[in-house]
Amino acid sequence: MIIGTGQPDQSAQTTFERLPGFPYWTIGVVLRGSVTVETRGGTIVHRGPSIALTPPRTPYRIAAGELGRGWSEVWVIFAPRPEWLTLLEWPEILPGMLSLDAARGNSDFNIVIEALIEVHRLATGARVERLRFAENQLERALLLAHAINPHAPHARRHPAVRKALQAIDTRFAERLDVAALARIAGCSVSQLSHRFPAEMGTTPMAYLEAHRIERAKHLLTSSTMAVKEVSAAVGFVNPFHFSTRFRRVVGCSPMVWRLRRGE
The missing domain is CATH 2.60.120.280 (Regulatory protein AraC)
Known part of the structure; x- marks a missing residue:
C-alpha cells in the first residue's frame, strides 16, 4: 500500500x-x-x-x-x-x-x-x-x-552459473546441451556440472528442461499453436519426446493440460 x-x-x-x-x-x-x-x-x-x-x-x-x-x-x-x-x-x-x-x-x-x-x-x-x-x-x-x-x-552466484542461467532463459529454443552451456558460460563441462548443481540444486539439463516445460505450459494456454509447434518453439526436436517429458513432469499430456485450462 x-x-x-x-x-x-x-x-x-x-x-x-x-x-x-x-x-x-x-x-x-x-x-x-x-x-x-x-x-x-x-x-x-x-x-x-x-x-x-x-x-x-x-x-x-x-x-x-x-x-x-x-x-x-x-x-x-x-x-x-x-x-x-x-x-x-x-x-x-x-x-x-x-x-x-x-x-x-x-x-x-x-x-x-x-x-x-x-x-x-x-x-x-x-x-x-x-x-x-x-x-x-x-x-x-x-x-x-x-x-x-x-x-x-542471484548476485552471489558464480559468473559461469549466471551466464548459463541467462542462456537458458533467452536461448531455450536452441539445441543446448551441457557442452554448449559450458562454452557460453566460459568454463569447462566438468566445472559447470559441479558448480551449477551446487548453487541451483539441480543439473543444468534438468533446469533447462523444467524451463522449457514452463514455457510450453504458457504457450499451450495462451496460444492456438499445435502441440508439435509448441514442442519446437521451446526447444524439443521430437514432439513425441516432448509429450513424454511433459506428461512425466506435469502429470498429463500437453493436450489434456490445454483442455483443462480452457474449462
Missing part, C-alpha cells in the same frame, strides 16, 4: 526529521545535488543519483549536503505486501539505513530511478484507480532494484 509520494526541489535551508515510531518504509531518491543523512548509527552523504531505503521505526534527519546547496528528490512511503519483503534486503550502509548505491555502475540503475519517478507520477495523477496503478509500478521498481541488488542471492 502506498502511503504517499513526492518529488520536490528542496532549498539549502530545508531540513526534515523522521521520528522513531514512524511505521512505514521509505524509498528516497536524490536526483540532483546531495543530502546529509544523520541516524543513530552515524552520518552519510547521499550524492545524486542515489537511492536509499529506510525501514520502519528508523529515526533520521536530512539536511543539505556537503556544498550546502539545494537538491531535487523523489520519495515513496509505503507498506509492503508480504511477498515484497525479500525485495527489500538491500545493502546496509548504516544501522537501519539501506542503499542501492553499490549498484550505481549498473546500466539499469537509472531505470530503477525512472520507475520510482513513475510511481509518483501515477500516484498523483488523475487516472481512475491511480494508487493501484502506482502500487503495481512500485512492485516493478522493486523487482528492477532486486535484479541489480549486489546482496541478492
Whole structure:
C-alpha cells in the first residue's frame, strides 16, 4: 500500500526529521545535488543519483549536503505486501539505513530511478484507480532494484552459473546441451556440472528442461499453436519426446493440460 509520494526541489535551508515510531518504509531518491543523512548509527552523504531505503521505526534527519546547496528528490512511503519483503534486503550502509548505491555502475540503475519517478507520477495523477496503478509500478521498481541488488542471492552466484542461467532463459529454443552451456558460460563441462548443481540444486539439463516445460505450459494456454509447434518453439526436436517429458513432469499430456485450462 502506498502511503504517499513526492518529488520536490528542496532549498539549502530545508531540513526534515523522521521520528522513531514512524511505521512505514521509505524509498528516497536524490536526483540532483546531495543530502546529509544523520541516524543513530552515524552520518552519510547521499550524492545524486542515489537511492536509499529506510525501514520502519528508523529515526533520521536530512539536511543539505556537503556544498550546502539545494537538491531535487523523489520519495515513496509505503507498506509492503508480504511477498515484497525479500525485495527489500538491500545493502546496509548504516544501522537501519539501506542503499542501492553499490549498484550505481549498473546500466539499469537509472531505470530503477525512472520507475520510482513513475510511481509518483501515477500516484498523483488523475487516472481512475491511480494508487493501484502506482502500487503495481512500485512492485516493478522493486523487482528492477532486486535484479541489480549486489546482496541478492542471484548476485552471489558464480559468473559461469549466471551466464548459463541467462542462456537458458533467452536461448531455450536452441539445441543446448551441457557442452554448449559450458562454452557460453566460459568454463569447462566438468566445472559447470559441479558448480551449477551446487548453487541451483539441480543439473543444468534438468533446469533447462523444467524451463522449457514452463514455457510450453504458457504457450499451450495462451496460444492456438499445435502441440508439435509448441514442442519446437521451446526447444524439443521430437514432439513425441516432448509429450513424454511433459506428461512425466506435469502429470498429463500437453493436450489434456490445454483442455483443462480452457474449462
